[in-house]
Amino acid sequence: MALERNTAQRRAILDAIVKTDRPLTPDEILQAAREAVPRMGMATVYRAVKALEASGKIVAVELPGEGRRFEAAGKKHHHHFHCRGCGRMFDLHGCTGNFQALLPAGFRMEDHEVFLYGQCRECSRNR
């Protein structure tokens, strides 16, 4: 079904995601992929992203109050930083958690997420 053909668009989209070390919004993906295929449309991004996600090549990252972003699959466990200056999302490395301690009796934890908010390097400098 999906993603059977190796088109310039899909190569550009996967490339954009894999070569960037932070999660990208569909819009950021479109901007990046248009450097290779200038007339690409948004629908193509959504179609490719859906197929790439289904095939396990990329994963979705969601930030509270924001749309979905996508990054390459297979990275080791990590969390994210959201810059309030430029709105970009960055990868953090490692995880300090002992989150089991927060869990009320009887609750079962399957997963956890940590988000840090603040100013990225560039935005820290520019003020």
Place this chain on the structure above:
Amino acid sequence: MALERNTAQRRAILDAIVKTDRPLTPDEILQAAREAVPRMGMATVYRAVKALEASGKIVAVELPGEGRRFEAAGKKHHHHFHCRGCGRMFDLHGCTGNFQALLPAGFRMEDHEVFLYGQCRECSRNR
């Protein structure tokens, strides 16, 4: 301007939020408030919630990929648990974080969020 009159609707809405120890969606607020004012409409919930938030009586909580929820302001620092069984959000108490350690050089952290996912007490039991 807003929230100048003490109406039954606004009392019911603030009551619903304050008396529940977990963040509520606008829909959950409407359901709860309708026990006091059966014919209440959704717009009233949104209007009241907006005014209550502006006045600092409640705060918004956002979960990745979900709409906004609201809880009483003034609670001490805490995080949230999202049950994948029933979809409800619960308060956790305390915070284990030493998140500064995750921060890349040059980044400035202003805030952090932790979300745990899994099954709440009831949903753990019912399976």
Place this chain on the structure above:
DNA sequence: TGTTAACTGATATCGTTCTCTCATTACCAC
């Protein structure tokens, strides 16, 4: 190279959350 079905881009449409409009209701200062 030719055939054909998958893919593409443009646009319309969706679904969800939230806001607006407006006629009616009801709070509250007097």
Place this chain on the structure above:
DNA sequence: GTGGTAATGAGAGAACGATATCAGTTAACA
């Protein structure tokens, strides 16, 4: 009480991300 006006309820509508449609294009395989 009464009047002025903020607040309400119901439904329309905006905003947004995401999906469907469809005619035209192109990869892949013989």
